[in-house]
Amino acid sequence: MSREAPAGAAPAVHGSAAGHGSAASSPGSVPPGAELLEDLLAGTAEEESPVTHVHRLAVRQSRTLPWPEWVDPSLRARLEQQGVREPWRHQVEAAQLAREGSSVVVATGTASGKSLAYQLPALTRLVEDPRACVLYLAPTKALARDQLASVAALADPSVRPAAYDGDTPAEERDWVRRHSRWIVTNPDMLHRGVLPAHQRWSSTLRRLAYVVIDECHAYRGVFGSHVGHVLRRLRRICRRYGADPVFVLASATVAEPAAAATRLVGAPVVAVTDDGSPRPGATFALWEPPLTEHTGEHGAPLRRSAAADTAGLLADLVERGARTLAFVRSRRSAETVAEQARRLLADRGRGDLVRRVDSYRGGYLPEERRELERALSAGDLLGVATTNALELGIDIAGLDAVVLAGYPGTLASLWQQAGRAGRAQRESLVVFVARDDPLDHYLAHHPRAVFGRPVEATVTDPANPYVLGPQLCSAAAELPLTPEDLPDFGGLVAEARLEELAAAGDLRRRPAGWYWAGRGRPDVDIRGSGGEPVAIIEGDTGRLLGTVDGGAAHSTVHTGALYVHRGDTFVVDEFDPEDACAVVHAENPEWTTVARDVTDLSIVAIERTRRLGTVTAHTGVVDVTNQVVAYQRRRAGTGEVLAEFPLDLPPRQLRTRAVWLTLDADAVARADVDDLALPGSLHAAEHAAIGILPLLATCDRWDLGGLSTALHPDTGTATVFVYDGHPGGAGFAERGYAALRRWLRATRATVASCECDSGCPSCVQSPKCGNGNDPLDKAGAVRVLDVVLDELAAEDTEDTEDTEDTGGTGDDGPAGGGTGTTHVMPTGPVRGLLRRPGVGRPAVRPEAEAGDPPTPEGPTDAGGGYVEDDLVF
């Protein structure tokens, strides 16, 4: 690939469509995906092509089975009217299992009709038993409303499907509880509204026949661990009322579906994975924007932004009449990409198409969203730049192309987004545009990691003490906990935690069990990641704009920070950590901000160790102390550093779980890095490793932190730590430990294959490095990783979960690793650890404390991370 791409020039491939004769806008004249791609690339010299790989997804024919004879005839008639002439094979298999009383997870592709798998048994049962009820849980409001409409169109009128969520007016809630037999809700409402008031809900809970958990892969990390306990609490309360509902879970993208679903529900779940639905073929291109002449930190070369290329592709595709969705990573990007695409079209004299391009994101009014969905489905709109708000489950058919601006964080999301493309019988086009970061760079150059790999494990850890304790309190407040309840909540681990809670006075131990001893109800935030939320207040008006998570506030709303709220930008005038508030004013500067911080880390407990000759890998509990000390202003559009300002904020502590590698003097000598090069080599390896871990666990780099040092006081040697950015840990670091070889191999490949000379954002630079990416030694990192991989290769045992890539298309989900971890409560320093106070303070400050949310994202895609908040209720 050429490094001499003209700075700031529009992508070479985005020339006018003139000459291609393809200004068509009627669906019939849109060429299939492969031809579209060829057309887009016409005139680009092969060596300058941003396309790094093209993959073809084959057409799949449908396989049907006859309707089971138990299906309610009027339900069947309604379905037939809707065009479902015969159910697909997996629909019958899953429905039959659920009908027979087995909990089941349907893990088949996007738009494979997973809804029918639970609608058949559940709606039939509601007809057979006029008092039976169903609870349907969705992770987003948009999906909940979509499903409500679809059930309402199928159900017997006596079912009265209704939503019970944050938007349900107080006066309707009572009606829903009394009359609805298909209640659409979410885990948050179950946790806060239904379970604590179970007496009021007893007539529903007593007759609860099915619990449907749609898009179950959305329940991951700390939130997923909480949801696991909420479901255990639901099962316990149902048992009390004599009910034993069947759980039906659905996801197009969950690894090891049976294990993941069983861990989530806390009871056996069987998986149906053999997809019988037809699939149109697709051409899937990996695309990496070229390096430009712009430079970032320490003169590192920068790539043309993914947002710019996405806007260009959107304009090109719209010009060719292709109905296209462009998925971007922030609300602001949704608007800027749509705007850029419109500008390109106007410049090309295609004013007629300008109004056919729009943006879609959370934060729009529901009516606006419905209208956009309608216009897109009808073909009135041809191009829409959207956040992941359009990713899940919403049935938009007939798209010709999908562009993904950057890796959406998980392979699960990537396939969900890609799965939106596909018109019946027509091959569609999917383009993944890599951003300037290690994971995107890796994927652009390792197609097997996209197409030959199962989706990542949905990591949950219900034994996390920071989840378990509050959940046990919530359970005890609902009904006293008895010894018989404990196996469901973790057995001995739960018992030990209960004793601690009793000793702390939160619970009271009586002969019959554990009782809630606090006042009122336990206040447990199942989405929070720690710390009191910080209020964002507009100074001029006193208006409360929103809140940010306390754990993230120091690095996102410090004095001087650029803060983005619903696409509008504000600058923080003053942040007061004690009062938990930040005062802001509206401003739209040409820069973004990035916090810089220092971190110290001490080991609390080692839980598992792999000795690999001169290298040792550990996992366990650590204490991380982090202090935000300064921030940088960076130019929007290029990421160029403009200035740095000091900050005076107090340090904060996080007890969490980590994976760490130590290298003894022999290992360092073998890596051929001298004293001067060692800190930068370890630091660079740490950054790249953090960038790559999300390949294996459902997290993104903003969920992780790291620290590397040539001499750590607790290990007495060169050490690289990677830790979970959530109190108590979230299972990500442990996942890295379990898949160490695969993780580090991918890390090494990313660094070694990057075409930059001495490190750039695509390999070893981090967008959130508290040390301003200094020092970094790219070549040293490769040699250090080589030594570790050598030792791993010599090890007798495989990684516990180190399965090699297994082929397959990857889009149908199943297989892959999952972690069910056992926990040891963090209890003070570990015996045998030599602490040498004052020796070897970490010389290198690593990535910012994890959990730091992304830098507000400008059109450059500087920063990153998950921004859309449609998942929050």
Ligand SMILES: Nc1ncnc2c1ncn2[C@@H]1O[C@H](COP(=O)(O)OP(=O)(O)OP(=O)(O)O)[C@@H](O)[C@H]1O
């Ligand atoms: N057996 C069938 N024959 C024909 N069409 C079907 C059949 N089953 C479902 N469909 C249709 O397929 C479309 C997708 O169905 P559905 O929304 O249930 O898929 P899904 O797997 O839940 O999708 P997502 O991956 O978006 O969650 C719907 O329009 C539905 O009516």
